[in-house]
Amino acid sequence: MGSRDGGLGVSSLHSGRAGLGEGSLAILERDGEPPQAWDPDDAKRARGLHPGAERLPGLYLPCFDMLLAEDATWLMKAEPRKEPEQCPVIDSQGLGLPPGLDAQVEERSLEQVQSMVVGEVLKDIETACKLLNINPDPMEWNPGNVQKWVLWTEHLYRLPQVGRAFQDLSGKDLCAMSEDDFRQRSLQCGDVLYAHLDIWKSAAWMKERCSPSDKLNGTEDLWSEADSSCSGQPIHLWQFLRELLLKPHSYGRCIRWLNKEKGIFKIEDSAHVARLWGIRKNRPAMNYDKLSRSIRQYYKKGIIRKPDVSQRLVYQFVHPV
């Protein structure tokens, strides 16, 4: 699968920008804010479905252009294709550099941003794999994995519920579906799910390119951990909570540190955390009542306790990292 068009529908990847913009890239766009609630108009604007509508200034990053780069060493020398002036972070105006140098500085800075962005995307996928216990490559998913991924994405980005629209589909089926197929199954968020799946497909495609021969490549580390955890032991609740806490830009809306050094955290959205745990454990009936009972079992095991000053929905890891 060495060619660009090899097997994963790469030619469709450019439509994936919307997913990036609403997901992992949100950290760059919104400075640490967690993903925003789904808004059909936003989604359509970002996807350019309204040709006349302006894109929000600085929101577009040519991530997928980079994922498509011929050279797998793109992390070091990816070439920006267009619109560098739209980069949200870089502003070399006013540095007083000559025009040529100015453009070079801008390009180098853009490369750094691109590397950061792709790195974040890969880390997010790695975390999701760990939390969901699924393979990073959608082609490997069984129908249960697909269902998990759909549910997870739906809850993480607060999309409208798709119900059983994607039931009984394998990962291969899913990957073979067009954007229109997605829309037919879910009118409201089929296109957004399609965009998110595109990101996963691209990441798996990159992994395919970078391994197994290129072990020294920087992206390899990102995946090896995910691989080991996917095939490993069932995750414990306290590990699950810790994973969520380590990704504040994705999960900060439902759980966050109050004092990371002391291991004190607060569950901001008890129902949401319980739902995510339920998805992870294939327990649709999971709720906070049951989840909190499990947390309380940790008291006597010395894993989690209530802080000295007890507060509602606030717990403390006995042994902070």
Added chain:
DNA sequence: TAGTAGGATCGTT
């Protein structure tokens, strides 16, 4: 009303 605490029981690994 929602969260807290902990006993009891059951299923899975």
Added chain:
DNA sequence: AACGATCCTACTA
């Protein structure tokens, strides 16, 4: 046996 899910009663903010 460990772990967590489920159901329960009593209590609390």
